[in-house]
Amino acid sequence: MPPPAEQTGSPAMTSPAPRRRPGGRTARTRRQVLDAVLAELAEHGYDGLTAEAVATRAGVHRATVYRRWGDVGGLLADVLDAAGDDDWQPPDTGSLHGDLAALNREIHDSLVAEPPVVAALIAASFRSEKAELAQRRLWEDRYRRCEAIVSRAVERAELPPRTNARRLLVAATAPLYHHLVLLHAPPDPELPDQAARTAVLAATAGAFAEPPP
């Protein structure tokens, strides 16, 4: 299950919620600092995000933040890395279409959530190379977990064996990011289901079938 969404909007493919695990003082400090990054990002956006403000909000020494995270890019990267350190699993509804539609609804909700933390993290990945690399790691991890959706569909004989799971998952999810993140278009409540249905129709027609080895 995704981590609690009350603070960050929502989890799904881009969950920024640091894992709430028990731990020692170091883990507690990390949690406080990453929570503070999210709160500052939500309030002020990337341009207003400073290591000083994060330290103040987290109640830790500024020197600790600089020593451990370096700069704003390092803080954002750790937020993204922490987001991947959870036990999120993709939806398992019993059908390919159901799984992809549920996944897309999670993505949709995370992208339109207020405050727009996920959108802000994606935007930050254009500003900081550390954040960009961490965003890529997180997406890589999420797409890898989502391959279960495709392998279950193959097992149910909904899809041909040797279906390229990654291409299918990108085809199913890309229209949401395109619409909401790049086109900055208003939310379209039909899009999650529509994009899922499109991917299923294409997949069923063999769009993602790999040639035999």
Add this chain to the structure above:
Amino acid sequence: MPPPAEQTGSPAMTSPAPRRRPGGRTARTRRQVLDAVLAELAEHGYDGLTAEAVATRAGVHRATVYRRWGDVGGLLADVLDAAGDDDWQPPDTGSLHGDLAALNREIHDSLVAEPPVVAALIAASFRSEKAELAQRRLWEDRYRRCEAIVSRAVERAELPPRTNARRLLVAATAPLYHHLVLLHAPPDPELPDQAARTAVLAATAGAFAEPPP
């Protein structure tokens, strides 16, 4: 036909080449300034882009730049508006798949071009509301022109009438932007054709058919 690509990498959906039209002194100044914006953006990225440097490179008074464009956001917005003021038309190859694959190759080339002007403009749309609105206007214009691809396919009976052109075009093109812009993944030379083929298979299966009115 798209505008000359020698300076900006490539045209397609996000062409940043200001139109080379004859004109008076005002048009000439605009052209010099917008060329300077592109050159500065290519060299220094958004963070290094200043109205002062643009004025110096363009050989115009700083006061002229401030009076006419206001700030960096205004300059970028005008670059994007000028990019839409051309006679670009989508490819017309005789088949839906051919048109979408050729369109996707244009998009792919524009996104991997060096210097990465198109990618920088997309990134800038996360920084400046003026640039964001202009980027939306440009995309809106490009998608509207591309609807000809779909209407020609309907005329050829490749697609059912009442196919939702916009959804089809977003499905065909979104994986490229997702892969190259958001996932920051290395170029995939098969993706333009693959994404086109996926959209055609889905469209042929009725994925974008609207219910009768």
